[in-house]
Amino acid sequence: MGMGILDWNQLWAEMVRENRSTPGFKGGADLWKDKKVAKRYKAPTARVKATLALLPLTPGISVLDIGAGPGTLALPLAREVRSVTAVEPAAGMVSAIKDKIDTEDCSNLRVVQKRWEDVVPTRDLDGPYDLVIASFSLGMEDLAGALEKMDAVSSGSVHLLWFADVPGWERQYLEVWPSLHAAPYHPVPKADVVFNLLWQRGKHPNLVQMPLVQEEWFRDLDEAFLHYAPKFGVADARQEEVLREALGRWLMREGDRLVMRGRSHAAHIWWEKEES
Secondary structure (H helix, E strand, C coil), X not given: CCCCCCCHHHHXXXXXHHHHCCCCCCCHHHHCCCHHHHHCCCCCHHHHHHHHHHCCCCCCCEEEXXXXXXXXXXXXXXXXXXXXXXXXXXXXXXXXXHHHXXXXXXXXXXXXXXXXXXXXXXXXXXXXXXXXXXXXXXXXXXXXXXXXXXXXXXXXXXXXXXXXXXXXXXXXHHHHHHHHHCCCCXXXXXXXXXXXXXXXXXXXXXXXXXXXXXXXXXCCHHXXXXXXXXXXXXXXXXXXXXXXXXXXXXXXXXXXXXXXXXXXXXXXXXXXXXXX
C-alpha cells in the first residue's frame, strides 16, 4: 500500500485482535464447544426466513455454509437445494447439527468441523459451490484471505451477512463489561470495513442494509442468567450479581415470560463470481 492509503485488511485484523483481547471475552469456538450451551442458541425465525429470501435458491444448486452454527441456515437450505456443506468449528454446534440431520432426514447435508482458516478446499470440500454464504461468521483475523478462499470455491455467488452498526448485544457488552471485568469491551469491526476491503481487493460487491432484530425468550430470570452468563464471562458471585442486576433492567415481561429485544442493522454484501 502506498503512503497514506488505509489497508482495510490490516484494520480488520487489528480490530479483531483487540476484540479477542477483551478480558473475560470468549470467541465462538470456545463459547459453543459445550453441546448444552450450543442447543440454547436459536436465531429468530423471522430472521432466518428473511435471510433465505435474500439468496438465489433453486433445487439443483450446491451450497457452502461457513460458520453454520447449529444448522440455522444449513438445515432449511438442505430442504431447498441439491446439497449443502456446513463448515463449523465449535464441537457443541457440530453435535447439534448432526442430531438434527438424523431427526430431520437431511442426508444431503455434510458437516466439516474446522475453522474456515484451516479448511483445505481440495481435501475438505466438494466444490465448487453454486452459492457460498457466511452469515455473521466473519471472525477470521485475515479476512482478505478468507474472502479469497470463499471466492475460489464459488462458481456462482458469495453472500456475506455482517453487522452494519452496533448490535443490541454489543451495546450490552459496552455498558456492563467495565463493571464485570474492570476493562472495556472492544467491539468487532463492522460491514464498512468488509465492503471497503473487498473494493480495495478488486471486487465490486453489492450491499443492502436490513433490520437486525434480537429476540430471546425466557421463563424467568434464572433461565436468562444461565443463557447469558457464558457470553458475559461470569466466573464468580460478584459478577453474577452484576449480570443479574443488568438483566433485570434489560429484560421486558410479556405475559408470563421475559423477552430480550434489541434492534440494529445488518448488511447483506454479495458478489457474482467473475471468470479469470
